Amino acid sequence: xxxxxxxxxxxxxxxxxxxxxxxxxxxxxxxxxxxxxxxxxxxxxxxxxxxxxxxxxxxxxxxxxxxxxxxxxxxxxxxxxxxxxxxxxxxxxxxxxxxxxxxxxxxxxxxxxxxxxxxxxxxxxxxxxxxxxxxxxxxxxxxxxxxxxxxxxxxxxxxxxxxxxxxxxxxxxxxxxxxxxxxxxxxxxxxxxxxxxxxxxxxxxxxxxxxxxxxxxxxxxxxxxxxxxxxxxxxxxxxxxxxxxxxxxxxxxxxxxxxxxxxxxxxxxxxxxxxxxxxxxxxxxxxxxxxxxxxxxxxxxxxxxxxxxxxxxxxxxxxxxxx
Amino acid sequence: xxxxxxxxxxxxxxxxxxxxxxxxxxxxxxxxxxxxxxxxxxxxxxxxxxxxxxxxxxxxxxxxxxxxxxxxxxxxxxxxxxxxxxxxxxxxxxxxxxxxxxxxxxxxxxxxxxxxxxxxxxxxxxxxxxxxxxxxxxxxxxxxxxxxxxxxxxxxxxxxxxxxxxxxxxxxxxxxxxxxxxxxxxxxxxxxxxxxxxxxxxxxxxxxxxxxxxxxxxxxxxxxxxxxxxxxxxxxxxxxxxxxxxxxxxxxxxxxxxxxxxxxxxxxxxxxxxxxxxxxxxxxxxxxxxxxxxxxxxxxxxxxxxxxxxxxxxxxxxxxxxxxxxxxx
Ligand SMILES: Nc1ncnc2c1ncn2[C@@H]1O[C@H](COP(=O)(O)OP(=O)(O)OP(=O)(O)O)[C@@H](O)[C@H]1O
Ligand code: SF4
Ligand SMILES: [Mg+2]
Numbered sequence: 258x259x260x261x262x263x264x265x266x267x268x269x270x271x272x273x274x275x276x277x278x279x280x281x282x283x284x285x286x287x288x289x290x291x292x293x294x295x296x297x298x299x300x301x302x303x304x305x306x307x308x309x310x311x312x313x314x315x316x317x318x319x320x321x322x323x324x325x326x327x328x329x330x331x332x333x334x335x336x337x338x339x340x341x342x343x344x345x346x347x348x349x350x351x352x353x354x355x356x357x358x359x360x361x362x363x364x365x366x367x368x369x370x371x372x373x374x375x376x377x378x379x380x381x382x383x384x385x386x387x388x389x390x391x392x393x394x395x396x397x398x399x400x401x402x403x404x405x406x407x408x409x410x411x412x413x414x415x416x417x418x419x420x421x422x423x424x425x426x427x428x429x430x431x432x433x434x435x436x437x438x439x440x441x442x443x444x445x446x447x448x449x450x451x452x453x454x455x456x457x458x459x460x461x462x463x464x465x466x467x468x469x470x471x472x473x474x475x476x477x478x479x480x481x482x483x484x485x486x487x488x489x490x491x492x493x494x495x496x497x498x499x500x501x502x503x504x505x506x507x508x509x510x511x512x513x514x515x516x517x518x519x520x521x522x523x524x525x526x527x528x529x530x531x532x533x534x535x536x537x538x539x540x541x542x543x544x545x546x547x548x549x550x551x552x553x554x555x556x557x558x559x560x561x562x563x564x565x566x567x568x569x570x571x572x573x574x575x576x577x578x579x580x
Numbered sequence: 581x582x583x584x585x586x587x588x589x590x591x592x593x594x595x596x597x598x599x600x601x602x603x604x605x606x607x608x609x610x611x612x613x614x615x616x617x618x619x620x621x622x623x624x625x626x627x628x629x630x631x632x633x634x635x636x637x638x639x640x641x642x643x644x645x646x647x648x649x650x651x652x653x654x655x656x657x658x659x660x661x662x663x664x665x666x667x668x669x670x671x672x673x674x675x676x677x678x679x680x681x682x683x684x685x686x687x688x689x690x691x692x693x694x695x696x697x698x699x700x701x702x703x704x705x706x707x708x709x710x711x712x713x714x715x716x717x718x719x720x721x722x723x724x725x726x727x728x729x730x731x732x733x734x735x736x737x738x739x740x741x742x743x744x745x746x747x748x749x750x751x752x753x754x755x756x757x758x759x760x761x762x763x764x765x766x767x768x769x770x771x772x773x774x775x776x777x778x779x780x781x782x783x784x785x786x787x788x789x790x791x792x793x794x795x796x797x798x799x800x801x802x803x804x805x806x807x808x809x810x811x812x813x814x815x816x817x818x819x820x821x822x823x824x825x826x827x828x829x830x831x832x833x834x835x836x837x838x839x840x841x842x843x844x845x846x847x848x849x850x851x852x853x854x855x856x857x858x859x860x861x862x863x864x865x866x867x868x869x870x871x872x873x874x875x876x877x878x879x880x881x882x883x884x885x886x887x888x889x890x891x892x893x894x895x896x897x898x899x900x901x902x903x904x905x906x907x908x909x
Contacts, residue, residue, distance in 0.1 A: 475639075477682040483637055484677075485697045485748065486670035495696075499687050574687055575732045 258571065258578075265564050269557075276556040277332065277549070281325055284545050290317055291341045291543040315341050317545065328546075332553055342544040350535065351550065357433055358532040360443075361451055362516035368455025369462055370509060376459075377466025377505070382493065384471060392463065399460030408453040408526040415449070431528055450527040454520060458512050465508050469501035476500075499573055506573070510566040514559040518551065582654055583610035584755060584788050585634070590648035592626075592633045595641065599861035603629040605812030606648070608887075611756065616782065616789040618799040618820065620835065621809035622857055627792045628678075630809070631758050635673060636665045653755070671701040674749030676778075678761040680741035684733040690717075690744055691729030694751060701752045716747040720777060739770035746778060756788045764793075775802055796835050800824045805893075808832050811858050811868040814887060818894035828896040828904055830873050867899070875900045 292311035296303045312318040316327070331338055337347040380392040412428070419427035429446045436443040473479065474497055482496045521533040532551065539547035571577045588608045594601040603626040611617045619627050632638050633645055634657065650657040652672065657665065669675075677683040685693060694716065695709035704712065710729065717725035720743040733741055742762060749757050759778060763771035779802050782789045791803060799806050799820055806823045808816040808831065816829040827833045834853035855872035867873070867880040879899050887897040898904065 477677060477679055478685040480637060481675075481677060481683045481745075481748075482685070484635060484669055484675040485700075486666045486668070487696065487700055488666065491696070491700075495688070496685050500685075576686055576734045 258568075262564070262568070265567070269560050272560060273332075273553065273556055274329070276552060277329060280549050280552040281328060284543075284548055285321070287543065289543060291315065291545070292317070294543055295342075317341075328549055332550075337550045338546050340539070340544055340547045342539065342542040342547065347547055347550045350547065351532070351554065354530055354532050354535055355554075356435060357447070357529060358517055358520070360436065361447055361454070361520065361529070361531065362513055364447060364451035365455040365458060365516055366509060366513045368451055369459035369512070372456065372459035373462035373466055373505070373509075374502075377463040378470060378493065378498065380463070380467045381470035381474065382489075392467075396460040396463040399456050399463075402457065403522070404453045404457045405522040405526045407456060408450060408523055411449050411453055412526070429527070433530065446527075447529075450520070450523050450529060453527075454516060454523055458509075458516070461512070462505055462508050465505050466501065469504050470497060473497045473501040503570060503573055506566055506569050510562045510569075514555070514562045517558045518555040584613045584615075584653060585611040585790075586649075586651040587630075587634070588649045588651075590630065590633060590650060591646045592629050592638055592643060593646050594643045596861075601860045602812050602863055603643075603860060604633060605860075605863065607807075607809070607812070607814045608648075609807050609814060609817065611788050611790060613755070614783075614786045614788055615805065616779070616791060616803045618803035618806045619790065619792045619809055620794060620796055620799055620806060622794060622835075622853075624857060624860075625809045626812040626860075627794075627809055628760050631675075631760050631790065631792055634758065635669050635675060636660075637669075637675075667701075670697050670749075670754070671752050672754050672756065674752070674754040674757045676742070676745045676749050676757065676759040676762045678764050680738045680745060680765060683745060684741055686733055688732070689729065690731055690733065690736070694729075694744070694748055697748060698751055712751065713747070716751045717744070719750075719781070720744070720747045722747075738766050739774060742766060742770075742774050743777070746774075746781070750781060750785065750787070753785065754787060756790065757782060758790045758792070760792045761794070762791070763798075764795075778802075796824070808835070811863065812860060813868070813897065815869070815897045816895065817887070818891075822891070822894050826894075828890055828894065828901040829869075829898045830875050830900075830904065831869050833904065834872075867897075869898075875904060 290312065292308045292315065293303075296308055296311070309318070316324065330336075335348075337351075339345060340347055340350055343350065376392050376396070380389045383389050416426045416428065419425070429449055430442050431446075433446065434442045470493075476497075479492060479496055482492045487496075518532050518536055520529075520531060521537050523529075524531040524533045532554075535547070536551050538544075539551060587610065589606050590604055590608070591602070591606055592604040594603055605626070607626075607630060609617070619630065621627055629638065629643070634650055634652075636657070638645065645658060648658075652668065657668065660668070684690075691710060691713060694713035695704075695706060698704045698709040698712055699706065702709075714725045714729060717728055722728055722740060722743055728736070728744075733744075736744065745762075749759075757778075762778065763774050766774060775798060778789065778791075781787070791798070793799065803820045806816075806818060806820050807814045808823070808829065810831050816823065816827065816832050818828075823832060824836070827836055831853065853872055858868050858871070865884060866882055867876070867885050870876050870880050873880070875898075877900060883899070885897045885899045887895050890896050890901055
């Protein structure tokens with residue numbers, strides 16, 4: 258297991274290199290660059306020379322292989338350089354938002370897990386009863402409803418409800434406070450986007466839990482457990498649930514990685530300054546260095562999540578032995 | 581003296597989209613204390629369904645017991661509620677299944693799977709149950725039982741796993757064990773060992789045994805009495821020796837003439853007799869064995885032969901059973 262983990266960590270490097278090549282060249286396929294955009298963006302006459310100076314300063318007219326080597330060495334030495342758009346250090350810009358995005362992703366994952374596993378389990382046990390139908394409708398609604406729309410509903414709901422019960426409307430805080438500074442303010446701001454995305458994300462996991470559990474409940478060893486006279490509760494908890502959580506863990510893990518960079522619209526609705534927003538801005542600004550760093554960050558999160566899931570697998574299923 | 585288990589006119593049907601499968605269609609038999617009774621028949625004739633019916637383990641839907649009674653120690657099992665039948669399962673009646681590879685939970689240790697039954701039924705604490713479990717593992721011939729307790733099923737061979745299943749079925753000292761083709765999935769050499777072990781342990785502990793098989797060779801060696809099943813019904817019953825020496829049903833005769841032997845390579849399915857068993861969704865009047873029968877007479881088409889006593893403890897459901905005796909004799 259120990260050896261396997263080391264091997265997996267070493268394997269990260271080729272994967273990351275692949276991601277780096279992809280993002281590097283794909284970005285440069287988009288016509289235009291950050292200098293043209295900035296100067297032409299003002300709508301005034303553009304001095305060709307000024308653009309050239311700008312390109313010179315940012316190093317984007319250097320030969321492509323030089324740029325690539327710069328990028329790679331920078332990445333592996335944790336020296337990400339400055340944003341081409343704002344000129345501020347990338348580590349600083351990402352750092353500002355990383356905490357928030359990570360927290361929302363974790364909270365959404367927890368929300369999804371807390372919803373999905375019990376609901377999926379009940380739905381499987383009560384297969385084809387009205388309880389099952391309600392749970393399935395609830396999760397189909399989660400898939401059908403975009404999270405940003407649910408987000409808007411949540412905000413409106415909060416306003417209306419607080420108005421009704423407390424006399425004056427209450428809105429979640431607009432400005433981000435780190436959790437260790439003021440946990441209450443922090444949670445009361447981030448819980449809503451977490452619920453909005455967590456609900457959607459629970460839908461897939463609920464269905465997965467249900468179908469995986471139904472499959473396990475048909476296994477011979479569950480019949481053995483029944484033949485031993487064990488109570489249904491113990492059969493579900495001990496004999497069935499652990500086996501059926503494997504595919505669910507995969508889904509939840511992959512979603513988590515996605516949430517780290519993918520919450521563009523939800524961040525907008527809740528006015529959060531997260532990585533998703535930064536991502537979109539940096540792509541529209543042709544901010545090569547920033548986009549590259551963000552892609553690499555998401556790639557790292559993805560790989561680490563996968564590794565974590567594999568280790569979890571080995572823990573859930575003793576037949577799996579990595580070597 | 582009343583029997584340990586008395587099954588009367590049991591009917592278990594499956595309500596599927598392609599019709600009602602009459603898997604068990606009115607069977608009656610009994611098992612005395614400490615006795616070994618075999619249920620023999622081709623694949624799909626309803627052996628497993630009849631066994632699962634006893635413990636209320638028929639998957640429902642689509643299955644349902646639609647008639648009959650099952651009395652165990654004079655108590656009607658079909659009248660019990662869910663909790664009561666769970667008290668019988670594993671405690672009074674143990675069960676061993678065909679597939680040792682899939683019948684144990686792959687993610688739980690052998691120890692846990694053994695102790696949980698005793699903890700549940702006998703109210704033992706973990707430490708006592710573990711001590712007992714080690715004893716039982718040793719009893720069924722598993723070496724280094726302490727170490728095995730901490731292992732998972734995939735560490736054990738098929739034969740070893742089936743020994744674990746036997747230990748699991750025995751550990752609450754039940755009155756009856758139902759073994760559903762316990763050796764079909766095993767290597768020939770292991771088959772005999774496992775059967776020997778089951779026979780010895782049940783005899784020693786005074787446990788009655790229902791052994792389900794499609795191998796008449798097994799029957800002759802290990803069973804006291806035999807019930808031969810065909811298309812959801814029992815068509816012949818008798819002492820193992822009688823059935824073996826003097827079968828009084830064309831189907832049993834067919835089975836016997838192609839007995840797979842323990843010393844020969846194993847057979848997955850047994851199809852000793854020309855033709856296919858009937859479709860269990862459309863059983864009509866007349867003898868269900870008719871299309872495959874060499875002895876049939878006109879009566880067989882229109883009238884279903886009842887299971888009737890033809891000798892001391894010997895019953896047959898065939899209009900021509902007497903001629904069969906002479907034909908063979
Ligand atoms: N869950 C089910 N749904 C529908 N039909 C079923 C179900 N289980 C069993 N049957 C049907 O019941 C009949 C009897 O099956 P059973 O498993 O008792 O056969 P068997 O005698 O044990 O055969 P084998 O030697 O293959 O184990 C079969 O025709 C089968 O198709
Ligand atoms: S009743 Fe007739 S058809 Fe049926 S087994 Fe006997 S002889 Fe054959
Ligand atoms: Mg069977």
